[in-house]
Amino acid sequence: MSIVVKKWRELAEVKAELAARDWFFATSGNLSIKVTEDPLTFLVTASGKDKRKQTEEDFLLVDAFGKPIEDTNLKPSAETLLHVEIYNRTNAGCCLHVHTIDNNIISELYGDKGEVAFSGQEIIKAFGLWEEDAPVRIPIIPNYAHIPALAKEFAKHVNGDAGAVLIRNHGITVWGRDAFEAKKFLEAWEFLFSWHVKCLLLKQAAVLPVD
Amino acid sequence: MSIVVKKWRELAEVKAELAARDWFFATSGNLSIKVTEDPLTFLVTASGKDKRKQTEEDFLLVDAFGKPIEDTNLKPSAETLLHVEIYNRTNAGCCLHVHTIDNNIISELYGDKGEVAFSGQEIIKAFGLWEEDAPVRIPIIPNYAHIPALAKEFAKHVNGDAGAVLIRNHGITVWGRDAFEAKKFLEAWEFLFSWHVKCLLLKQAAVLPVD
Amino acid sequence: MSIVVKKWRELAEVKAELAARDWFFATSGNLSIKVTEDPLTFLVTASGKDKRKQTEEDFLLVDAFGKPIEDTNLKPSAETLLHVEIYNRTNAGCCLHVHTIDNNIISELYGDKGEVAFSGQEIIKAFGLWEEDAPVRIPIIPNYAHIPALAKEFAKHVNGDAGAVLIRNHGITVWGRDAFEAKKFLEAWEFLFSWHVKCLLLKQAAVLPVD
Amino acid sequence: MSIVVKKWRELAEVKAELAARDWFFATSGNLSIKVTEDPLTFLVTASGKDKRKQTEEDFLLVDAFGKPIEDTNLKPSAETLLHVEIYNRTNAGCCLHVHTIDNNIISELYGDKGEVAFSGQEIIKAFGLWEEDAPVRIPIIPNYAHIPALAKEFAKHVNGDAGAVLIRNHGITVWGRDAFEAKKFLEAWEFLFSWHVKCLLLKQAAVLPVD
Numbered sequence: 001m002s003i004v005v006k007k008w009r010e011l012a013e014v015k016a017e018l019a020a021r022d023w024f025f026a027t028s029g030n031l032s033i034k035v036t037e038d039p040l041t042f043l044v045t046a047s048g049k050d051k052r053k054q055t056e057e058d059f060l061l062v063d064a065f066g067k068p069i070e071d072t073n074l075k076p077s078a079e080t081l082l083h084v085e086i087y088n089r090t091n092a093g094c095c096l097h098v099h100t101i102d103n104n105i106i107s108e109l110y111g112d113k114g115e116v117a118f119s120g121q122e123i124i125k126a127f128g129l130w131e132e133d134a135p136v137r138i139p140i141i142p143n144y145a146h147i148p149a150l151a152k153e154f155a156k157h158v159n160g161d162a163g164a165v166l167i168r169n170h171g172i173t174v175w176g177r178d179a180f181e182a183k184k185f186l187e188a189w190e191f192l193f194s195w196h197v198k199c200l201l202l203k204q205a206a207v208l209p210v211d
Numbered sequence: 212m213s214i215v216v217k218k219w220r221e222l223a224e225v226k227a228e229l230a231a232r233d234w235f236f237a238t239s240g241n242l243s244i245k246v247t248e249d250p251l252t253f254l255v256t257a258s259g260k261d262k263r264k265q266t267e268e269d270f271l272l273v274d275a276f277g278k279p280i281e282d283t284n285l286k287p288s289a290e291t292l293l294h295v296e297i298y299n300r301t302n303a304g305c306c307l308h309v310h311t312i313d314n315n316i317i318s319e320l321y322g323d324k325g326e327v328a329f330s331g332q333e334i335i336k337a338f339g340l341w342e343e344d345a346p347v348r349i350p351i352i353p354n355y356a357h358i359p360a361l362a363k364e365f366a367k368h369v370n371g372d373a374g375a376v377l378i379r380n381h382g383i384t385v386w387g388r389d390a391f392e393a394k395k396f397l398e399a400w401e402f403l404f405s406w407h408v409k410c411l412l413l414k415q416a417a418v419l420p421v422d
Numbered sequence: 423m424s425i426v427v428k429k430w431r432e433l434a435e436v437k438a439e440l441a442a443r444d445w446f447f448a449t450s451g452n453l454s455i456k457v458t459e460d461p462l463t464f465l466v467t468a469s470g471k472d473k474r475k476q477t478e479e480d481f482l483l484v485d486a487f488g489k490p491i492e493d494t495n496l497k498p499s500a501e502t503l504l505h506v507e508i509y510n511r512t513n514a515g516c517c518l519h520v521h522t523i524d525n526n527i528i529s530e531l532y533g534d535k536g537e538v539a540f541s542g543q544e545i546i547k548a549f550g551l552w553e554e555d556a557p558v559r560i561p562i563i564p565n566y567a568h569i570p571a572l573a574k575e576f577a578k579h580v581n582g583d584a585g586a587v588l589i590r591n592h593g594i595t596v597w598g599r600d601a602f603e604a605k606k607f608l609e610a611w612e613f614l615f616s617w618h619v620k621c622l623l624l625k626q627a628a629v630l631p632v633d
Numbered sequence: 634m635s636i637v638v639k640k641w642r643e644l645a646e647v648k649a650e651l652a653a654r655d656w657f658f659a660t661s662g663n664l665s666i667k668v669t670e671d672p673l674t675f676l677v678t679a680s681g682k683d684k685r686k687q688t689e690e691d692f693l694l695v696d697a698f699g700k701p702i703e704d705t706n707l708k709p710s711a712e713t714l715l716h717v718e719i720y721n722r723t724n725a726g727c728c729l730h731v732h733t734i735d736n737n738i739i740s741e742l743y744g745d746k747g748e749v750a751f752s753g754q755e756i757i758k759a760f761g762l763w764e765e766d767a768p769v770r771i772p773i774i775p776n777y778a779h780i781p782a783l784a785k786e787f788a789k790h791v792n793g794d795a796g797a798v799l800i801r802n803h804g805i806t807v808w809g810r811d812a813f814e815a816k817k818f819l820e821a822w823e824f825l826f827s828w829h830v831k832c833l834l835l836k837q838a839a840v841l842p843v844d
Contacts, residue, residue: 017685021655022232026337026399050391052228099334101406105413122776122803123732126659132778143333145343170333180683188659195734200413202738202833233443237548237610261602263439310545312617316624354544356554381544411624444654448759448821472813474650521756523828527835565755567765592755622835 004043007033008059010179011043014096015051015058017183023098024051028171030077033179034093040064042087046074064088081151082173091161092175094182099171102193107140109200111168115139118192126188138189140166164189215254218244219270221390222254225307226262226269228394234309235262239382241288244390245304251275255294257285275299292362293384302372303386305393310382313404318351320411322379326350329403337399349400351377375400426465429455430481432601433465436518437473437480439605445520446473450593452499455601456515462486466505468496486510503573504595513583514597516604521593524615529562531622533590537561540614548610560611562588586611637676640666641692643812644676647729648684648691650816656731657684661804663710666812667726673697675720679707697721714784715806724794725808727815732804735826740773742833744801748772751825759821771822773799797822 011033023029029051032044043059044066045051051058061069064087066080077083083095110116118124119135127136139157144150150167157165162176162185172189176182222244234240240262243255254270255277256262262269272280275298277291288294294306321327329335330346338347350368355361361378368376373392375385383400387393433455445451451473454466465481466488467473473480483491486509488502499505505517532538540546541557549558561579566572572589579587584598584607594611598604644666656662662684665677676692677699678684684691694702697720699713710716716728743749751757752768760769772790777783783800790798795809795818805822809815 025402026334026395028334028337028402050394099402101402101409104332104406105409108410109413120802121737122800123659123661126661130778132776143343145341167333169331183683184659191658191661191732191734195737197409197413198734198738198830199741202742202830236613237545237606239545239548239613261605310613312613312620315543315617316620319621320624354554356552378544380542408620408624447824448756448817450756450759450824472816521824523824523831526754526828527831530832531835565765567763589755591753619831619835 004035004061007035007043011059011094012054014094014179014183015045016054018096018098018186019052022052023100025099027051028099030079030083030097032080032083032087032095034087035061040087041069042083044080044083045077047077048075079147079150081147082154085151085155085158086175089155089158090163090175091177092182093177094179095173095175096182096186097171097173098186100190100193102197103166103172103190104169105197106193107166107168107170107172111140111142113140116166116196118196121192121195123188123191123195126184136192138164138166138172140168143168143170215246215272218246218254222270222305223265225305225390225394226256227265229307229309229397230263233263234311236310238262239310241290241294241308243291243294243298243306245298246272251298252280253294253298255291256288258288259286290358290361292358293365296362296366296369297386300366300369301374301386302388303393304388305390306384306386307393307397308382308384309397311401311404313408314377314383314401315380316408317404318377318379318381318383322351322353324351327377327407329407332403332406334399334402334406337395347403349375349377349383351379354379354381426457426483429457429465433481433516434476436516436601436605437467438476440518440520440608441474444474445522447521449473450521452501452505452519454502454505454509454517456509457483462509463491464505464509466502467499469499470497501569501572503569504576507573507577507580508597511577511580512585512597513599514604515599516601517595517597518604518608519593519595520608522612522615524619525588525594525612526591527619528615529588529590529592529594533562533564535562538588538618540618543614543617545610545613545617548606558614560586560588560594562590565590565592637668637694640668640676644692644727645687647727647812647816648678649687651729651731651819652685655685656733658732660684661732663712663716663730665713665716665720665728667720668694673720674702675716677713677716678710680710681708712780712783714780715787718784718788718791719808722788722791723796723808724810725815726810727812728806728808729815729819730804730806731819733823733826735830736799736805736823737802738830739826740799740801740803740805744773744775746773749799749829751829754825754828756821756824756828759817769825771797771799771805773801776801776803 027048030045032042035041044062046057046060060072060074062076063069066084086092086095115137117135117137119133124136141153164174166172174182174186176185238259241256243253246252255273257271271283271285273287274280277295297303297306326348328346328348330344335347352364373387377383385393385397387396449470452467454464457463466484468479468482482494482496484498485491488506508514508517537559539557539559541555546558563575586596588594596604596608598607660681663678665675668674674694677695679690679693693705693707695709696702699717719725719728748770750768750770752766757769774786797807799805807815807819809818
């Protein structure tokens with residue numbers, strides 16, 4: 001099987017799983033997977049598609065600058081430049097970006113601090129951190145409408161083969177060595193966000209005596 | 212393929228997607244899609260059906276007055292007059308109306324102000340607004356039980372080929388140039404509503420120091 | 423097709439839909455559908471089954487006293503006596519009982535008052551009430567562990583061919599002329615409960631100035 | 634059919650049901666089912682797999698010490714020692730461990746007390762307790778990162794053929810005489826947790842006059 005076909009299927013499978021959670025409201029979100037190393041090519045979601053559907057126009061192959069390699073009337077996702085930064089700076093193999101209510105809320109609550117950190121949660125072991133109370137942190141960057149400016153800010157936080165960045169009032173971008181790892185890390189972050197939002201909601205009630 | 216069959220399938224697909232989100236509680240909601248321009252005809256949901264099911268009686272073809280064109284014992288949705296206003300006043304191709312908990316809550320919270328506005332949220336780009344902090348607003352109208360009165364009030368806000376109106380303690384009506392656009396805009400509004408409701412719930416907790 | 427087979431399929435379809443919403447946690451809930459009028463027989467869920475699965479032992483046929491008609495090692499649901507009250511006192515054709523978080527919460531919040539009422543909500547039209555601000559009310563009864571005592575208390579509120587009763591910290595029982603109506607009314611009540619619970623959560627936040 | 638194949642299918646079915654609820658975020662959770670009594674063998678989830686997928690590498694057969702019986706490159710779940718304690722100390726036939734937002738929150742809210750108790754809830758009958766206001770309690774233990782230490786603490790609470798333990802900021806472990814019972818008890822606990830968390834959120838709002 002051609003490597004492009006293999007990678008297409010891998011990305012399609014991740015897309016279907018995230019769509020099942022309804023993480024692509026209003027055609028939001030974008031995904032990519034690396035296909036070849038040298039020269040760098042990757043498959044990225046076409047712009048403006050309904051990601052709950054599975055079609056032959058879901059992805060297109062682009063080069064190290066995020067430009068389509070083949071003749072096509074499809075446009076790469078508007079935020080392809082962020083994916084470009086990841087593949088050029090690291091050995092990541094896959095990158096996932098989704099908007100959820102809870103990642104938007106966390107990004108605004110901690111946006112002024114520029115990051116949010118968590119510890120003391122078992123799910124943190126998903127990041128490969130096995131010590132008790134190991135902390136994890138995720139940077140939060142401003143949501144510049146100008147994509148090259150956003151990509152430049154984003155690039156400052158692209159330091160490893162796996163990682164994540166929250167864009168304020170926008171969503172999370174997660175990358176990993178392969179699709180499996182990127183998805184696992186994405187799920188761990190979303191679990192932490194939802195857990196933390198619910199904890200904050202309970203802060204007052206919890207001080208009341210419980211029966 | 213006949214244009215009616217084509218449009219039927221398009222609308223059925225949207226219905227199935229919204230039903231998967233459980234947006235048709237208690238047979239609520241209604242949908243339509245334009246079939247021909249001149250004379251105007253459109254398919255609209257039959258009244259009182261369980262919209263989680265897919266049957267041959269889901270839709271019926273009506274004219275510019277919302278009257279059935281063919282001999283049928285089906286009745287058009289009770290609110291077909293609102294769809295009539297849209298197709299007569301604009302070039303819209305599809306109209307979706309759903310009841311959700313969050314759109315009901317927003318409609319009541321801001322009902323006295325007659326509208327609600329949002330800005331600074333990435334999902335707003337789904338409306339084709341790409342500037343930073345671009346605002347969006349949606350009018351909120353009273354829920355007159357008399358449908359012609361409701362349609363008259365509704366019509367005041369039908370000014371473009373795409374748009375949306377909240378009916379107080381009732382639901383949202385969204386229209387777009389085609390089914391794809393109408394669904395995209397509907398999802399963007401519902402994301403904004405759910406996000407805003409959760410933000411309001413967090414307003415108090417958020418002022419507490421976070422760990 | 424035998425009337426028993428026809429009714430079995432109808433009830434199985436409703437069961438599958440409610441199971442899809444996860445309304446049968448921990449084998450809770452019970453359902454029934456009338457098969458014959460004279461003598462009265464109805465299909466009722468067998469006790470203790472996992473209602474997310476579809477099997478040939480899901481239902482059994484019982485008489486006007488809730489006793490199995492055929493030789494079987496299945497036991498009718500422990501609460502079959504409540505279904506008996508409905509079919510003996512009304513022309514109802516179907517009865518649905520489910521536990522949800524929100525119906526439990528409403529039942530406790532308003533349990534001391536013995537009922538809860540709603541008005542000014544569009545979804546109320548699902549009950550066939552079309553006037554503006556038409557109110558609906560549902561009685562709330564104590565959750566006697568002794569089923570004959572519970573059935574006796576329950577029977578006081580079984581006055582029409584369609585209706586509903588909340589059992590405190592237990593769940594809702596809804597009946598209707600047929601499975602379609604019972605399910606529609608159940609969905610309308612659950613929408614009202616979830617909407618009201620969320621409104622209560624927002625009461626404080628809503629008095630804050632909104633942006 | 635071989636007993637291993639039969640038990641594999643049983644466990645796979647439970648896994649699919651829990652995955653449908655999205656209870657295995659970020660490859661979390663682990664499951665097991667007893668295969669033979671003497672010598673003791675059981676199937677346990679392989680470490681680090683995506684439990685939303687169904688593959689031939691989902692489970693592996695281990696002995697009374699949690700060591701693989703057959704030649705394999707699969708590793709048993711990191712927490713297999715907890716399953717070992719259950720099968721060695723009781724006649725349990727199945728053990729389920731999942732992370733959910735609500736079980737994490739309950740475990741933290743009541744962690745210092747070392748347990749949480751519930752009563753007056755109909756769903757408690759799922760535990761086979763039929764008296765009115767029968768109480769249920771679940772112990773909460775610290776989340777030691779060192780698994781043998783965790784297993785030792787856990788073992789103190791493994792006193793019956795069915796039971797459950799909450800691990801603080803980690804998840805719930807439930808066991809039962811068979812897969813059916815283990816799943817039923819798991820669902821009952823999760824219902825109680827979600828109900829209680831929502832009750833706490835409502836504590837303040839509920840004292841306000843309701844309309």
